[in-house]
Amino acid sequence: MNAKQMQQSRVQLFRDAANFKKTERIPHFANVVTWKVFDAGYTLDQAMTNFDVMKKTVVHFLDTYPVDGLMDVGIRNQFNVTEAFGGGGYYYYNEEVVGIHDHAHCTMDTLEAYLDDPTKYAWEVILPKKYGASWEQKTKEVWKKTFREYMRYIMYILKMSSLTGGTYGLPSLSPNNPMMGAVVPGPEELLSNLLGIQQLSIAMRRSPEKLDHFVERWHQERMVPIIEKIKNGPGPNYKYCFDSSILMLAHNVMNRKQFERFYWPHLKLLLDAYAEKGMNIRIFTEGSILRFADYFKDYPKGVLTFHLEQDDPFAFREALPNVAIMGGMTTDLLSNGTPEECVAYAKRLCDELGKDGGFIFSENKMLSYRNDAKPENMLAVCKFVNNYRL
């Protein structure tokens, strides 16, 4: 089988699992991000802005671990762009750690101005505030250097996509690439960028009407065009493992009443559109989603796949037998267990969750730090899942 055929057969395997069809084996989409840097013998500061080193870490991972998909093919961090601009970004890294500072582009009083013209707002408010006095020093040369690094970054993305697909036969997770834009529910944008965790939490209690207005405008202006596109489109696109990938994090700071008011009504309209077209959607449910399980119980099998982070996958299957599960393998076990313990748990996951379809093996958390997994555990698990026949 050549790389192209392998890519296609893997897409089919992921789709079958998501559609609750019995498969010969369980597919493994490795939720590996920067752990592979350490595993290849580098530190984060050596790889973050060096495309050659980052590429080597990806090649090392794919040569060592037999997997069917890889969450990050070394393209998630754009530090070379922000550093060319003079640094001062929200993301930071050192030898061992990569992280992001909580930040807020807006206050409750400026959300409207942001929605009125996001580019104008970014230019006149966000960038001057973020870069402080140095914003005034961004000369034409700095901008040119930044743009050159940005183009290098885009070329690198294309190169890595060609390498992982064309050489290793790995499929892409979903069509949400940076050039096409991602489906971002309003509450997620509020939490991640516009208000931050603290302001959003306070706003839900003190300014609920203003939030109502924001999420409605966000829906009308950002989500309705997407929903229309889905409804008028051809349906599933088997070039990818999923038709869309959505990240949910904001529900963790909401109670059920708040979820029902600020999140669910608009999310439901989006999911209903995907369901109507028989499309496969992956939702990465960061934190826990189990307390909101009943909202998702009426979707037919095949529409939703939840990538679980902290929820127990066996309890989740019982609560939502109609939703496929991605994940299951805990970083706790990968980092603290023995290869035998890890393989025994991997076998239980495959047997109990995947015997009738509806399960994609993956790690529950994004493997980012050195101690998120022992290499010998990771290798034992990858080999087991790859060879295990149901």
Added chain:
Amino acid sequence: MEKNSYTSYPEGYRRLMKDIIPFYFRPMKEMLMRLLLTILTDG
């Protein structure tokens, strides 16, 4: 010292696109700038 002469909107923003984006990328200039802006604001 030379200053950022692009701080106005939309004049400075448009002039910047013209100044830094090579002509062969011009058909995609809006999209390219949007993503660059996302990296600089959110990244």
